[in-house]
Amino acid sequence: MRRAVLTAASTSALVVLLLSLKPHQPAALTGDPAQAGAASAPTPSGRPSQGSHPADGTYTGAPIRTRYGTVQVTATVKAGRLTAVKVLHAPSENGRDREIAAYALPRLTQEALSAHSAHIDAVSGASYTSAGYVQSLQSALDRAGV
Amino acid sequence: MSEFRRGLRHVEEAMGTVFSFDVRDTRTPAIEAAVHDAVAWLHHVDEVFSTYRSDSAISRLARGEIGLDDCPAEVREVLDLCERVGTATRGWFSATPGGTLDPSGLVKGWAVERAGQLLRAAGAHHTCVNGGGDLQLSGEAAPGIPWRVGIAHPLRPGELCAVVTGRDLAVATSGSAERGPHILDPHTRAPAAGPASVTVVGPGLTTTDAYATAAFAMGAGAQDWLEGLDGYEGLAITGDGETWRTPGFPGTSCAA
Numbered sequence: 001m002r003r004a005v006l007t008a009a010s011t012s013a014l015v016v017l018l019l020s021l022k023p024h025q026p027a028a029l030t031g032d033p034a035q036a037g038a039a040s041a042p043t044p045s046g047r048p049s050q051g052s053h054p055a056d057g058t059y060t061g062a063p064i065r066t067r068y069g070t071v072q073v074t075a076t077v078k079a080g081r082l083t084a085v086k087v088l089h090a091p092s093e094n095g096r097d098r099e100i101a102a103y104a105l106p107r108l109t110q111e112a113l114s115a116h117s118a119h120i121d122a123v124s125g126a127s128y129t130s131a132g133y134v135q136s137l138q139s140a141l142d143r144a145g146v
Numbered sequence: 147m148s149e150f151r152r153g154l155r156h157v158e159e160a161m162g163t164v165f166s167f168d169v170r171d172t173r174t175p176a177i178e179a180a181v182h183d184a185v186a187w188l189h190h191v192d193e194v195f196s197t198y199r200s201d202s203a204i205s206r207l208a209r210g211e212i213g214l215d216d217c218p219a220e221v222r223e224v225l226d227l228c229e230r231v232g233t234a235t236r237g238w239f240s241a242t243p244g245g246t247l248d249p250s251g252l253v254k255g256w257a258v259e260r261a262g263q264l265l266r267a268a269g270a271h272h273t274c275v276n277g278g279g280d281l282q283l284s285g286e287a288a289p290g291i292p293w294r295v296g297i298a299h300p301l302r303p304g305e306l307c308a309v310v311t312g313r314d315l316a317v318a319t320s321g322s323a324e325r326g327p328h329i330l331d332p333h334t335r336a337p338a339a340g341p342a343s344v345t346v347v348g349p350g351l352t353t354t355d356a357y358a359t360a361a362f363a364m365g366a367g368a369q370d371w372l373e374g375l376d377g378y379e380g381l382a383i384t385g386d387g388e389t390w391r392t393p394g395f396p397g398t399s400c401a402a
Contacts, residue, residue: 120309121287122168125279125298126321126343127254133164137296137304138276142157142166 060088153272156181160188161196161254163278169265170272170287180268184261184275191257194218197248208247224249224256227352234353235360235371240332251329255318255355258282262351280318280358282351295397298323300343300383307383308345310397316351319343320362331363338363344382346372347396354378 123138133139154177156167165188167181194217196202203217214222228241228249241249258277262284265273272285274293283293292311299307300323310317320329321343331338340362348354361368361380372380373392381391 120294120296120306122166122274122276122281122283122293123279123296123298123306124276124281124310124317124319124345126300126319126323126325127163127278127280128324129162129278130159130164132324133278136279137298137306138166138279139164142155142168145155145168 154178154181156185158185158188160185161192161257161278162198163254165258165261165278166274166276167261167265168274168276169270170274170285171270174269176268177265177270180265180270184264187261187264188257191220191253194220195224195249195253197250204247204249224253227256228252228356231353231356231360235357235364237332238360238363239356243330243332244335251359252352252356254278255280255282255316255351255353258355259316259351277351279324280316280351280355282316283312284314286313297345297381298343301385301387307389308381308391308395308397310345310347310395312347312396314349315347315396316349316354317345317347318351318355318358319345320358329359329362338365340365341368341382341384342387344368344380346378346380348378 120137120141122141123136125136128136128138152173153171154167154169154173158165158167165185167184169177169181171177192202193199194203197205197208199205203212203221206212207214207217207221214225225241228239231239231252232241239251241247241252243251254277258275258280259282261277262273262275262282265275266284270284272287274281274283274287279298281295283295287293292313293315295310295317296306297308297310297317297319299305300321303323320340322328322340323343327337329338329340330336344358344361346354346358346361348357357372357375357378358380361372361382364371368380368382369390369392372378379392379395381389381395383389
């Protein structure tokens with residue numbers, strides 16, 4: 001049970017982390033040297049409602065310290081949409097952390113992609129309990145929006 | 147999500163779930179006070195209507211210890227609304243789904259809709275109140291940009307099965323993905339088999355949420371029923387992953 005809770009907590013932390021890599025906030029990213037120049041020159045969007053967005057390319061996020069260790073990801077953007085997320089650093093200080101990371105990271109990447117690429121403001125779903133909320137995408141959106 | 151004006155967010159645990167307030171209007175003291183009032187309102191509703199509290203008015207009324215006239219005025223209002231929804235759903239919604247008084251299927255949506263009205267009265271015209279997965283949205287997400295609400299995929303945790311777009315709307319989803327089979331078929335008083343989840347979109351969350359609960363209990367018959375309703379649209383994912391939606395459902399389904 002404890003392991004499940006930890007997994008959920010690190011899952012949420014990562015979703016928040018990934019959601020915070022908003023394409024319209026290039027300043028929050030440490031640009032890949034090859035793309036640094038392009039990132040400051042937004043290109044016209046295929047979807048007018050989305051406003052400006054960074055140029056295509058791969059952006060490397062700053063390492064972020066979480067309760068479970070340091071996490072760093074890269075995000076690949078194509079036509080203003082997040083198309084891939086790669087984990088550069090994941091918690092690996094001990095066996096349990098590695099176990100959690102092995103479970104949480106691949107799943108998380110998928111979660112963040114599907115939610116992020118949809119540019120959603122909120123999530124509707126079968127009524128969650130207070131405990132279920134912790135793992136929900138709504139919880140990630142609430143934290144990313146603060 | 148384009149430029150955000152400086153708004154206000156608040157997360158509150160109440161009624162055994164979590165309520166998320168997302169106000170996109172410029173923050174004012176009046177709006178802050180309204181969020182505070184809305185939170186107090188949710189806790190008040192829980193005190194009056196919780197079937198988990200033996201001392202709540204609804205529990206005492208159910209046990210016959212007090213009469214309807216002894217209850218706060220909201221109890222009669224809610225029971226009247228349950229009656230109306232029961233008629234509109236041909237008996238698929240009931241304030242006594244398991245045989246005893248339990249209007250929980252309507253209370254949360256009603257409380258959220260009222261919370262949204264409190265915010266609006268304080269000058270917040272662009273708000274989203276999410277009560278455990280059922281939402282009342284007012285205005286739009288940003289100037290000229292409608293709200294976008296992801297519908298959680300009931301069979302694939304963490305994924306979305308659709309995105310609803312719109313202004314001034316309510317979105318409610320019923321299903322067993324989060325809490326197991328808990329929606330009772332009022333006709334048999336046993337847990338309804340239902341689809342994996344059904345989402346209803348309408349103008350106000352009180353009715354929209356109760357309709358989603360009723361549509362879940364209806365199962366396969368829900369599609370025809372929803373198509374015949376003015377002002378409401380529906381989307382469902384069945385247990386084997388099939389999707390159906392009413393022709394006017396606002397938004398896009400993600401690839402199945």
